Amino acid sequence: MYSLSYRRASSVEEARRLFKEASDAAYLAGGHTLLPAMKQRLAAHDVLVDLGAIADMKGIGVSGDGLTIGGGVTHAEVAGSQEVKGAIPSLAALAGSIGDAQVRHRGTLGGSIANNDPAADYPAAALALAATIRTDGREIAADDFFTALYETALEEGEIVTGVSFRIPETAGYAKFRNPASRYPMAGVFVARHKDGTVRVAVTGAGNEGVFRWSEAEQALSGNFAAEALAGLSVDPDMMMGDIHGSPEYRANLVAVMARRALGSLGSAEAII
Template sequence: MYPTTYHRPSSLAEASRLFAEAGDAAYISGGHTLLPAMKTRLAAPENLIDLRHVPELRGIEVTSENVSIGAGTTHHAVSQSGAIRQAIPTLAAMAGTIGDAAVRTLGTIGGSVANNDPAADYPAAVLALSGTIITDRRTIPADAFFRGLYETALEEGEIVTRLSFRLPEAAGYAKFRNPASRYPMAGVFIARHRGGEVRVAVTGAGNDGVFRVPEMEAALARDFSAGALKGITVSPAAMLSDIHGTAAYRANLVGVMARRAMENLGSAVAID
């Protein structure tokens, strides 16, 4: 790791000011993506601004309409939250499948969403649950937030402060894990919202990051059952292809995981 200078702000305003003044800075929260990248010298920010002690990024609030989660909330905290388990059980269960227990102690929801790793779980949840990304500057709907591999609508220095999710009538998540890295090779989050809208979001498989599948959404809006997905495929042309799996393999996995998600509504399944 190249040398870096650590800063620990105690408010959102201080974090933002430090970032602007420091030059070549990166925010760090759980650090479970950034630190590994720094250790391999793929990233080398001269300044690290630690968001773990910023009180504005804390807290879980549940209303009859929404679940709002502070960006600094760890995967462990989301998975164990009684309020989230009751409101959106699939979301809590999904958080409990990220990485391993020690990773979940530190990794945060805000970091995962802001980083937009093409194989992260949270982007699929945010997109399918019609989430809203709240920052220190504005509010961004999920459909306008994710912009390809590791790319988001965030501006330089902008901080994700909260994630807000619409309470669905039903939701399910299924992923097939890479046997070595344990990241999903395809993860499908399906949610049916009040008014009948169905959203299907896929992570891990697409060559441009998380994406929705309109054909599946339309079919499930007519008939919200696993059987309704029969015959619907996604194009291999839009899939990642690497030593772990071809594009055709991943395209097939998307269909299988969508079916598994529908068969496991109210939970999240990680398939090895």
């Protein structure tokens, strides 16, 4: 790791200020993406602004049709939260399937969303649950938030303070894990919302990161069941390929995981 300065912020405002004062700062949340990259000297920042002590980013609350989770809430806290389990059980289950137990104790929702790693789990839930990403300055619809691989609509220095998920009528998540890294090679979150709309979001597989699978959404709007997806597949040209899975294989996994997500509504299935 290159030399750096560590700053712990106690409020969002302080974090913004510390960030602005530095020449090339980064926010430090759970650190489980940033620190490994910095340790391997693949990334360098002169200042790390730690968001871990900001109390305003910690809460979980339900109001009306929305479930709002603070950006600083850890995956373990989401997985264990009675509010989340009650409102969107498959979201709690998704959080409980991220990484490993130690990662879940440190990794945060805000960090995961802001990084937009193509293999992260949360972006699929954010898209399928028509989430609103709350930052220190504005609200961004999930549909507008994830712009490209590792890229989001966030401005320089903007902080994800929380995410409001729309509470669906029912939802499910299924993923197939990469045998080495254990990140999803294909993760599909399906949700039927109370207004009858269906959303299907895919992570881990697309060559441009998380995406909504519109053909599946159409197919499922009439019949929200696995059989409605029979014969439906994504275009392998849109898929990533690497030593663990070719685009064709990932395309197959997307179709299979979508069906399985429908078979595990109210929970999450992780195949490992």
